Amino acid sequence: MTSLRFLTDDLLELSSALLQKARVPTADADLISRSLLVADEAGIYSHGVLRLPLYLEAVAAGGIDPVARPRVIRRFGGIAVLDGGGAFGQVTMQQAVDVAAGAARDHGVSTVAVQGSTHFGAGRFWTDQLAARGMAAILTSSTGPVAAPFGGSRPTLGTNPLTLSLPSAEGHPLVADLATTEGAYGKIVAAANEGAEIPAGWGVDAAAQPTTDPSSVLEGGALLPFGGHKGSGVSVLLEGLATAFTGASAAFSTVDIWQDRSSRMNTGHLLLALDLAAFGDVEDILANVAALQAEVRGSRPGSEVVAPGDLEHRSARQDPGHVEIAASTAAALRALAVEHGLSFPDGAGTDEATS
Secondary structure, eight states, rough: EEEEEEEHHHHHHHHHHHHHHHTHHHHHHHHHHHHHHHHTHHHGGGGSSGGGHHHHHHHHHHOTTTTTOOEEEEEETTTEEEEEETTHHHHHHOOOOOOHHHHHHHHHHEEEEEEEEEOOOOOOHHHHHHHHHHHHEEEEEEOSOOOOTTOOOOOOOOOOOEEEEOOOOTSOOEEEEEEBBSSSSSHHHHHHTTTTTOOTSEEEEETOOEOOHHHHHHTOEEEOOOHHHHHHHHHHHHHHHHHHHOOOOGGGOOTTTTTTTOOOOOEEEEEEEEEETTOOOOOHHHHHHHHHOOOOOTTSSTSSSTTTTHHHHHHHHSTEEEEEEEEHHHHHHHHHHHHTTOOOOEEEOOOOOOO
C-alpha cells in the first residue's frame, strides 16, 4: 500500500489540534496523539492515527466523553479498581499506569482493574512506561464483539489483546503485544480503506465462509482466533479477566463503537505490574532478560531471528523524527484539517507497505 512520510512533530501537532477542537483538554490531547504516533513509528499502523477519525466521530456522537476524569472507586492492598467514566482510553490508562506503579513500589506486585473505558491504543505504550520504571507488566483489554471462538461463526469475543513486557539490560524491553485474533481489527479496517485483501485464515464472512475480503469481515463476518483452539482458549480467558474482574461489559453484550459511534462500550482493562526490586537484584534480572533476548536472536546461526519487540524497536529508530502513514489515513486527516481550518503538513510519497 502507498504511504506518505511526515515529520512526526507535524502530525502530533495536527492530531492534538483536532482533538482540542473536540473539547479535549490540551494535556489529554497531547497524550492521545503521542500514543497514536508512537504506534505508527513502531509500525503498528492499526493502532496509530488511523484511529483518530473514529475517536473524533465518537466524541461528536457521545461514545467518548472528552472531559471525563477517571477515578479510583476501590482499593484493597495492591489492588485498585478504576472507573474511566467514558473517558478516552489513553487518559484512563495513564492514570492506571501511575496507580499501578505506585502500588507495585509499596507491595511488590499490583493490579489495576479498569471499567468504563474506551480503546487505549497499542498496549506497549503503557507497558513501556512501566519498564522504564523497572517493572514487568501484563496487560489485557476487552473490545467490541468482532471474533468468533474456535468452531463458532458468530462474533462473540473481542480481539482481546495481550501485552507482556520484561525490562532488559539491553535498553528496550522484551515485549509481546498482540491481538488474540489472527489479525488486529485495525488491520482489517486499514485493508478495507486501501482496497487490499487480508491474508487467508484471518476471517469469515456473514455466511461463516472463509474470505480474504476485509469488507466481508467487517459487514457481518468475524475475525478468527490465532492458534486454533489454543488461541481461542487464551482469548476466552482474557475476555474474562478484562470483564469479570473489572465490572466492564463483555464483548457479546457490547455494541462496538465502529458500528455505533454513540456506544458507551464500558471497555475493561486489567493491568498487572511487578516491581523487579521486590524479586531480587535488579541488575541480575535485567541481565537475565538481555541474555534471553540474545539467545533467541542467535538460535539459528547465519540467519536473522528477532526477539519479541525487536521489529517495533527497529522501526521506531530507522527514521528518527519521521513517520509513515497509509495514503488513505493521510487523506482522512487532510479532510479533517480542512474541515476545522487547520493547515495540513506536507508529506512525501513512498511505495512501502504499511501493514
